[in-house]
Amino acid sequence: MSISNRLTTIASIIPLNVRLVAVSKTKPIEYILEAYSTGHRAFGENKVQEMVEKHAALPKDIEWHLIGHLQKNKVKYIASFVSLIHGVDSFSTLKEINKQAIKHKRIIPCLLQIKIAQETNKFGFSFEDASELIDSKRLKELTNVDIVGLMGMATFTENQQQLQKEFSSLKSFFDTTKFDVLSMGMSGDYSLAIQEGSTMVRVGTAIFGSRNTPIKETFLNKT
Ligand SMILES: *Cc1c(COP(=O)(O)O)cnc(C)c1O
Numbered sequence: 379m380s381i382s383n384r385l386t387t388i389a390s391i392i393p394l395n396v397r398l399v400a401v402s403k404t405k406p407i408e409y410i411l412e413a414y415s416t417g418h419r420a421f422g423e424n425k426v427q428e429m430v431e432k433h434a435a436l437p438k439d440i441e442w443h444l445i446g447h448l449q450k451n452k453v454k455y456i457a458s459f460v461s462l463i464h465g466v467d468s469f470s471t472l473k474e475i476n477k478q479a480i481k482h483k484r485i486i487p488c489l490l491q492i493k494i495a496q497e498t499n500k501f502g503f504s505f506e507d508a509s510e511l512i513d514s515k516r517l518k519e520l521t522n523v524d525i526v527g528l529m530g531m532a533t534f535t536e537n538q539q540q541l542q543k544e545f546s547s548l549k550s551f552f553d554t555t556k557f558d559v560l561s562m563g564m565s566g567d568y569s570l571a572i573q574e575g576s577t578m579v580r581v582g583t584a585i586f587g588s589r590n591t592p593i594k595e596t597f598l599n600k601t
Contacts (some may be wrong), residue, residue: 381412402581404589407435422580426452445580448552450474456474459575463488464529464561467501487526489561494544495533505551519573527559528552541567545574
């Protein structure tokens with residue numbers, strides 16, 4: 379099957395209220411253009427440099443989602459065009475995003491990453507810390523960031539029961555907030571994530587094929 383076939387198939391089976399972000403990291407421009415030709419516009423990258431290069435080379439109506447861990451010193455490179463930052467995991471990063479957003483006279487939508495996986499190499503806030511931040515005065519003072527939701531990555535496992543438990547814990551927390559976006563689910567687990575209440579799935583391999591990088595590196599989620 380071609381990229382466009384796989385993309386349109388997945389887009390047609392997920393519910394209408396769930397957004398599909400096509401994760402194009404490590405994949406060439408031509409692959410993105412093929413996906414783009416189906417009318418798809420939301421693409422996800424996990425490395426700042428790669429996203430900057432692809433943004434420069436591709437049509438400007440593409441919505442760029444930064445899905446990986448974001449280092450503070452790299453925010454400035456994407457602040458002018460990023461459409462949603464999924465992986466915010468510290469207040470200091472939010473402060474930097476706010477600063478850069480002000481420079482570019484825009485409001486940057488962000489998701490707080492919550493650590494739901496058991497692996498130690500995954501980033502994110504605990505429920506307690508996220509909750510404290512969401513209600514805080516210091517967050518309200520960041521005029522140019524808009525926290526629109528939460529993001530989570532489940533443990534890299536085939537164990538459906540564990541995945542289900544992790545997704546449903548994030549959904550329960552999400553329900554205590556007034557956010558609109560719950561970004562959870564990837565190629566291997568998006569059906570389960572949707573069943574558990576996801577409103578945005580980040581799908582790479584199932585659309586673009588495997589990435590030829592050792593699994594471990596992929597899941598280290600580095601910027
Ligand atoms: C790579 C990546 C994805 C997509 O993974 P696939 O298994 O290829 O669908 C989703 N989310 C994040 C944060 C990623 O780094």
